Amino acid sequence: MTVITRFAPSPTGLLHIGGARTALYNFLFSRHHGGKFLLRIEDTDRARSTEEAVRVILEGLEWLGITPDEPPLFQSTRFARHVEVAHQLLAAGKAYRCYCTPEELAEMRERALREGRAPRYDGRWRNRDPSEAPPGVAPAIRLKAPQEGETVVEDLVQGTVRVANAELDDMILLRSDGTPTYLHAVVVDDHDMGITHVIRGDDHLTNTFRQIQIYRAMGWEVPRFAHIPLIHGADGKKLSKRHGAVSVLEFREQGYLPEALCNYLLRLGWGHGDLEVISREEAIRLFDIKDVGRAPARMDYAKLTHLNAVWLRRADDERLLAEIEARLALRFGPLTETHRARIRALLPELKERAKTLNDLAEAASFLITRPEFEPKAAALLDASRRALLARLAARLAETPFEDRATLHETLRQFAEAEGLKLGEVAQPLRAALTGRTTSPPIDATLAALGREETLARLKALPPLEEAVETLRDRG
């Protein structure tokens, strides 16, 4: 049997990391078993569904590399089929029309709650004769669910979960306005799509019992289920639109790499020994739904960021260059080939130091624009250091810049001649060239910037007394 899984988000909000992880697990599971992964957009709630949300889901999945094997199916297009199945059930005597009014149901619920019972439909139309139907009332169609025995889910994650059928009431299949309910539509679609494994959030676990009853009533094969725990926010509360649920696209904007986010999401609720850094290929090879934990996990940005730094260091330089360029161009306009060459030259050093693409772009910015000086850097550029740098400039004017080792040696000899330690030369130089007190190694920085630009910056050092004063005033 070919494994077919699906991700079935409703386009009423964002694609947040909880949804993204569900999609990832479905994807990995199907790939691990050489099967298919499908996408179904559950847009039956027309009032709340938006095209924008659909776009965000599609774009988010695309970015994460979790793409379906077939074009997405929109649930709203399946309306007629949902109705058809409900009527089949009706004709087979496995469903019935219920003429209860909303007021009646509300009262039923209230009384149950008051008497400490679970709020359930009491089945008052289950066995009534259709001739008793009140005139002018449009009926809902309810499933004639078994009342005795129990319904069991052999869940791949949760294990065997059973509930007494007496706990379940007769669910509505078709509303009185003729539209299908979610629970019914999902079953019909999953069946028609040939879904073999339903992997979803464990907030659906208790829905599963009712869904199984529909499969049974139709005589359909019941798929395997795997209910994975929800992801909670950093504060341990459920992720919701109002509460820490950010779109996966925001992670992209913040400079996270899709492979890092996937790696993080994979490890959130799943583990394989001591493995932490896991590629897509390894994930496909190792992923087993049985290894998914049962407790909800919390989002931890620090770990995500760490993983991002790991993947950043492994990333291809040209790809990173494109990402940096896209970000810097927003601030400084199009880059020139000279700029690109500088970034390329320093990239191996820059990527060691960055946690996100945004960090990386920021750290590279001095290569394409004259720096603004941080107070601590400005403080390094007092009169005597400026004189020192002027003497150094004369030496650098005669030094080839192609080779880091040569530059390093030049600096070392210069420092020695001045009776200084290397750092006492390197720090003012770094400050003058980058405007900061931290940067990649000074020889690499010089080499990337080139002789012409280096000398120009040393010559054109702006007066920075003001900054120095400010720093002094602050203590």
Next chain:
RNA sequence: GUCCCGUUCGUCUAGAGGCCUAGGACACCAGCCUUUCACGUUGGUAACACGGGUUCGAAUCCCGUACGGGACGCCA
């Protein structure tokens, strides 16, 4: 309220009765490396929710308690 699920360092997890003096990762602290910052590296702080069983032996099995989560809709 009823039903369902869960509970190992701050966080993510390893752990399928003896391999556990409970391992790894992030974060944190200290040291080393060093031209700054990172990287790297060495070490450290830190957990089996609680109470009863079962067993020669329990983080692992059973029961209860507490706490957390989810579901109970003519929402999805």
